[in-house]
Amino acid sequence: MSLVQIFSYLLVTYLIAAVPFGLVFGKFLKKDDLRQTGSNNIGATNAWRTGGKILGGLTLLADLLKGFGFVFFAPSYLMPEIVAIVAVVGHIFSIWIGFKGGKGVATALGALLGVYPIAALCSLVVWGAMIKLTKISSLSALLAFLTLPLFGYIFYSHFTFFLVMSLVIFFTHIPNIKRLIKGSEQSISKTESS
Secondary structure (H helix, E strand, C coil), X not given: CCHHHHXXXXXXXXXXXXXXXXXXXXXXXXXXXXXXXXXCCCCHHHHHHHHCHHHHHHHHHHHHHHHHHHHHCCCCCCCHHHHHHHHHHHHHCEHHHCCECCCCHHHHHHHHHHHCHHHHHHHHHHHHHHHHHHCCHHHHHHHHHHHHHXXXXXXXXXXXXXXXXXXXXXXXXXXXXXXXXXXCCCCCCCCCCC
8 A cells, every 4th residue: 555546546536526427418418508407506306307317317327326436446445434525525526617516415325335335225215205205305315414424323333424424415505405494495396406
């Protein structure tokens, strides 16, 4: 293990995680820029809403794999938690589009599936249940990540890493939280930023 190896893996993780696949797929499949339509977000929710199931599904899969792949295949000399955080930061602050990006939900869940699958699956169940009940994507994501540290502690006796991931997702959803407080956040079938 060397510092060069560590830096190289983390740099590649960041650069590939920073690829805005929703934007790429949107331009290829629909000739649209997701930043100019719907909620103006490059994530899977906006891709699904404005571009349909194929665009949304491809974006979701790519964003999940960005997190999962680098964490799951991380070399033994690297803490997978560090790789996970770098992947999520890459997605949120993409060097390819002016250090802007998505909200990080799918990439974070993918990373969690790669290293702590039980906690990730439990949070996915919370997300799915809340989508069914509320039809509000941002609220569902927030509640899923609110419960994540609890699942991490129950199943893995860890708390700090899960708390950090949750705080990152809450940070990216500050505008959504403000709209939720005001009662102006719209459902997944309408234009919302999530």
